[in-house]
Amino acid sequence: MTTTDLTTDHSRATADEAHSHGLASTPPNSSRADRDKSFDLDVFPVPSGREEQWRFSAVRDLAPLFVDQPVEGSLAWSIDALPAGVRLTEVSVADARERSVSAPGDRASAIAAAHSGGARALTVAPGSVIEKPITITMHGDGSEARGHLLVEIGANAEVSVVIERTGSATYSEFISVDVGQNAGLNLVLLQTWEDDAVHSGEVHAKLSRDARLRGSVVTLGGKVVRLNTTASLSGVGSSVDLFGLYFADSGQHQEHQLFVDHMVPNCRSRVTYKGALAGASARTVWIGDVLIRKEAEGTDTYELNRNLVLTDGARADSVPNLEIETGLIDGAGHASATGRFDEEQMFYLRSRGISESEARKLVVRGFFADLIQEIGVPEVEKGLMNAIELELDMVEADDE
Amino acid sequence: MSTLVITDLHVSVETPEGTKEILRGVDLTIDSGHVHAIMGPNGSGKSTLAYSIAGHPKYTITSGTVTLDGEDVLEMSVDERAKAGIFLAMQYPVEVPGVSVSNFLRTAKTAIDGEAPKLRTWVKDVKSSMADLRMDSSFAERNVNEGFSGGEKKRHEILQMELLQPKIAILDETDSGLDVDALRIVSEGVNRVKDKTNVGVLLITHYTRILNYITPDFVHVFVDGRVAEQGGPELAERLEAEGYDRYLTKA
Ligand SMILES: Nc1ncnc2c1ncn2[C@@H]1O[C@H](COP(=O)(O)OP(=O)(O)OP(=O)(O)O)[C@@H](O)[C@H]1O
Ligand SMILES: [Mg+2]
Numbered sequence: 001m002t003t004t005d006l007t008t009d010h011s012r013a014t015a016d017e018a019h020s021h022g023l024a025s026t027p028p029n030s031s032r033a034d035r036d037k038s039f040d041l042d043v044f045p046v047p048s049g050r051e052e053q054w055r056f057s058a059v060r061d062l063a064p065l066f067v068d069q070p071v072e073g074s075l076a077w078s079i080d081a082l083p084a085g086v087r088l089t090e091v092s093v094a095d096a097r098e099r100s101v102s103a104p105g106d107r108a109s110a111i112a113a114a115h116s117g118g119a120r121a122l123t124v125a126p127g128s129v130i131e132k133p134i135t136i137t138m139h140g141d142g143s144e145a146r147g148h149l150l151v152e153i154g155a156n157a158e159v160s161v162v163i164e165r166t167g168s169a170t171y172s173e174f175i176s177v178d179v180g181q182n183a184g185l186n187l188v189l190l191q192t193w194e195d196d197a198v199h200s201g202e203v204h205a206k207l208s209r210d211a212r213l214r215g216s217v218v219t220l221g222g223k224v225v226r227l228n229t230t231a232s233l234s235g236v237g238s239s240v241d242l243f244g245l246y247f248a249d250s251g252q253h254q255e256h257q258l259f260v261d262h263m264v265p266n267c268r269s270r271v272t273y274k275g276a277l278a279g280a281s282a283r284t285v286w287i288g289d290v291l292i293r294k295e296a297e298g299t300d301t302y303e304l305n306r307n308l309v310l311t312d313g314a315r316a317d318s319v320p321n322l323e324i325e326t327g328l329i330d331g332a333g334h335a336s337a338t339g340r341f342d343e344e345q346m347f348y349l350r351s352r353g354i355s356e357s358e359a360r361k362l363v364v365r366g367f368f369a370d371l372i373q374e375i376g377v378p379e380v381e382k383g384l385m386n387a388i389e390l391e392l393d394m395v396e397a398d399d400e
Numbered sequence: 401m402s403t404l405v406i407t408d409l410h411v412s413v414e415t416p417e418g419t420k421e422i423l424r425g426v427d428l429t430i431d432s433g434h435v436h437a438i439m440g441p442n443g444s445g446k447s448t449l450a451y452s453i454a455g456h457p458k459y460t461i462t463s464g465t466v467t468l469d470g471e472d473v474l475e476m477s478v479d480e481r482a483k484a485g486i487f488l489a490m491q492y493p494v495e496v497p498g499v500s501v502s503n504f505l506r507t508a509k510t511a512i513d514g515e516a517p518k519l520r521t522w523v524k525d526v527k528s529s530m531a532d533l534r535m536d537s538s539f540a541e542r543n544v545n546e547g548f549s550g551g552e553k554k555r556h557e558i559l560q561m562e563l564l565q566p567k568i569a570i571l572d573e574t575d576s577g578l579d580v581d582a583l584r585i586v587s588e589g590v591n592r593v594k595d596k597t598n599v600g601v602l603l604i605t606h607y608t609r610i611l612n613y614i615t616p617d618f619v620h621v622f623v624d625g626r627v628a629e630q631g632g633p634e635l636a637e638r639l640e641a642e643g644y645d646r647y648l649t650k651a
Contacts (some may be wrong), residue, residue: 133511156640308498339497343457348494348544352508353482362507366498366543 012240032289037103041114044107053106053228056285056317058253061224064144065108065172065200070115073143075169077120079136085128086159091119096148100176101206105228109202112172116148122161126154126180133160133186133377140169140197147173153183156209160186160377168194174396177213181235184212186376192387193221195251198357202228207267209235216375217273219246220387226255233260233267233296242271243374244286245384247391248314250279257287262296262304271303276364276369276388277314278395286336287319292329300330306389307338308367310360310395341395361392402469402485402567402600404430404453409453411445422448424625425464430568435518438604441644442624446604447491449622450572454488455481463556468568469487483512484571485567489557489574491604496544501556502526504544505563512564529562533589550577558589565593570602575610587613608640623647 035053036043044090046066052379082088091099091232096119104110112121124130138147153159157180165171179185193199201220207215219225231240246254275284286305307316320334341363349359365385411423422445430436437577440446452459453466455478467471468484476484496504505526508514517525530537533555545553554574561569571590575583587610593599611619611633619635621628621644627649629635 073425344494345496347456347478348490348496349499349504349508350478351482351488352492352504352564353479353511354507355479358507358511362499362503363496364498366500366503 009073020134032172032291032321033293035105037105039097039103039110039113041107041110044110047107053257054176055286057226057255057284058224061198061253062108062200062226063112064170065198068114069110069182070117071144071146073141073145073169075138075140075147075165075171077136077138078107082134083130083132084132085125085157086116086130087121087123089121089123089124090122091150093118096121096150098171098202099150099152100174100204101178102176102204102230102232104174105204105230108172108200108226108346109174109228112146112200112202113148113174115146116174117146119148119150121150121152122330123150123152124154124157124159126156128154128157130157130159133162133379135162135164137164137166140165140167140171140193142168143170145169145171147171149173149175151175151177151185151187153185153384154178155180158184162188162190162377164190164192165199166192166194170180170198172200173202175201177203179205179207179211179213179238181208182210183208186214186216188216188312188375188380189218189227190375190380191217191219191222191225191227195221195223197222198224200226201386202230203232204232205240206232207235207238207240210237211217211235212238213240214243214376215240216243217245217256218380218384219244219256220391222254223251224253228257228259228388230259231269232263233269234263236264237266239268240270241374242269242273243371244273244275245368245371246273246275246284247388248275248277248279248282248284249391249395250281253283255285257289258303259289260301262290262292262299262301267296268299269301269303272371272374273305274307274368275305275316276308276310277316278310278391280311280313281312284315285317287321288334289321289323290334291323292325292332292375294325297328298330299332301332303327303334306367308364309338309340310364324390332372357392360395361389364388364392402432403469404473404486404568404600405465406453406556408464409449409452409466410462411459412429413448413459418435421462422625423452426626428602428620428627430602432567432600433594434600435594435601435603437611437616437619437641438602438622439619439636441604441648445624445625446622447572450488450570450602450604453481453570454478454486479511482564482566487555487561487564487566487569489561489569489571491572492556492577493545493548493553495546497546498542499544501544502540505560508560509563525563529559532592533559534585535559551579551582554578554586555582555589556584558593561599562589562593565597566599568600568602569593570604572604573606574603575605575607583610584613590614608636611636621647
């Protein structure tokens with residue numbers, strides 16, 4: 001699909017269940033940048049589900065994450081021996097607030113920070129070029145957990161970090177990502193939770209001058225996953241690529257909110273999220289906000305969301321939103337499309353001898369292939385196609 | 401040598417107003433190497449016949465039989481029918497986003513043959529068939545039928561027929577919407593496959609123009625869900641001159 005500047009392509013949003021619309025996700029006269037940010041819980045009342053940023057959310061399932069109380073559990077971390085130049089340290093709650101690039105933007109992440117018992121900081125020394133991806137596995141044993149993580153990449157450093165969540169938990173987190181001058185970070189967040197996990201996360205990344213962030217989010221597991229990613233392009237010449245891949249089956253609610261804030265001149269951003277849905281009550285939400293501030297001349301931005309609805313009853317919401325405060329930009333566009341893999345497509349493929357399950361795989365593989373190649377961590381890319389095939393096998397098992 | 405036998409086929413569709421019978425007792429036998437042209441007015445049920453043979457879920461067979469070399473086709477799933485050797489070139493080929501033509505063709509060939517084709521010869525076969533059908537090689541990397549023009553879609557259908565080598569091919573208005581050059585290219589494609597594989601062809605058309613390129617052995621006039629008359633190529637000439645009025649007033 002080639003959709004040019006400032007258009008929203010809804011051409012494929014034909015089926016009733018395949019929902020896609022271009023509602024602005026902020027009221028016309030309030031900027032996305034005006035939303036509250038604070039470590040103070042009183043700033044964020046318990047969401048009712050009517051608020052702008054919660055209106056598509058599975059608020060009832062997320063409710064435990066709004067409770068202002070300490071929790072007993074935690075996620076168990078596994079991590080390989082760290083290479084030279086990389087450190088993992090414990091940081092007090094107070095220090096963690098100081099070192100975060102921003103305060104939390106909603107109640108769940110404010111509570112995560114408040115009750116994390118202190119943050120963990122993954123710090124990469126300036127100038128370190130780390131060849132091998134740093135892989136952290138966070139495993140839940142089914143209990144409640146809160147987390148605060150600081151990712152700090154020193155100037156001119158270069159590193160890939162893969163964080164995988166497994167097991168089950170009712171988990172909220174606040175992740176602060178600080179990418180220093182001319183540094184490059186490839187951050188991959190894999191949500192391969194078991195079926196009953198509930199996860200709300202906020203990631204706030206700040207990019208300094210000439211910094212590069214490639215951020216990939218892969219959400220396959222969990223009952224409810226809600227990730228809210230902000231990239232603040234605060235250094236001239238910085239660049240961000242945000243990729244997302246999600247696959248929701250029956251009973252899963254997956255929400256990905258994004259905010260790309262072009263604060264200074266000559267920055268570049270690309271957002272590419274793709275999701276597949278299968279199963280009667282599968283539900284996904286994508287909200288992509290981009291703000292080009294008055295100062296951000298020479299901005300080049302494009303965001304895209306595509307959803308593929310494989311079975312009846314699934315629902316994908318897709319809400320792109322672009323605020324532009326200066327006319328002096330290189331390019332700004334967005335596209336959102338929700339398409340159905342329908343009976344006619346299935347018939348066409350099967351009439352050429354291709355079995356039903358093979359037909360589905362063919363379409364889904366094709367849909368995700370280019371996106372998977374973008375993740376840039378070969379170990380993850382390899383495993384991912386298999387994981388998607390497994391999801392599809394589960395869809396079939398449900399069909400029978 | 402293969403034979404497709406259609407006996408007293410009755411087919412209906414579900415509509416909001418209730419069940420509607422469209423085919424009312426079709427009898428037709430197609431042997432390898434023969435071309436049967438089916439001509440008839442709009443809405444007479446030609447596509448319904450084609451889809452019913454291929455197994456489209458929209459159509460309900462209420463009575464009658466379809467066999468291929470004695471095997472019960474109606475018992476088979478859609479993909480089993482294709483593997484048994486039935487091919488339908490559709491009147492309106494479907495777009496399949498995200499699936500490239502080359503991937504689609506290879507997957508279909510593998511499914512039909514039960515094993516992956518030898519890479520070297522396969523690539524060569526695809527290339528030469530595409531060249532014969534004047535399809536630019538860039539089509540291989542495009543998504544199936546996505547953004548294809550009407551004529552390109554029809555060539556792509558014949559490309560599949562050439563590569564999948566069915567026993568019986570049903571061509572539903574493959575000639576509609578083609579200009580003279582494209583019509584010739586597509587017709588030559590059909591003839592080439594017929595010479596090579598001795599495929600039996602059921603050629604659904606509104607126009608005798610294509611019959612100048614592909615000579616039918618039999619012509620059937622299809623009216624109101626059944627075959628109203630059959631004959632040789634001369635029948636097509638007469639239909640061209642007289643139209644279907646004769647059959648319609650009788651019905
Ligand atoms: N889902 C449906 N609901 C109602 N009527 C249907 C449905 N499907 C097919 N029909 C009707 O069945 C009849 C036969 O349709 P069919 O497409 O087989 O005709 P055709 O001979 O191929 O026509 P054409 O020459 O226009 O391609 C038509 O009257 C059509 O409107
Ligand atoms: Mg028709």
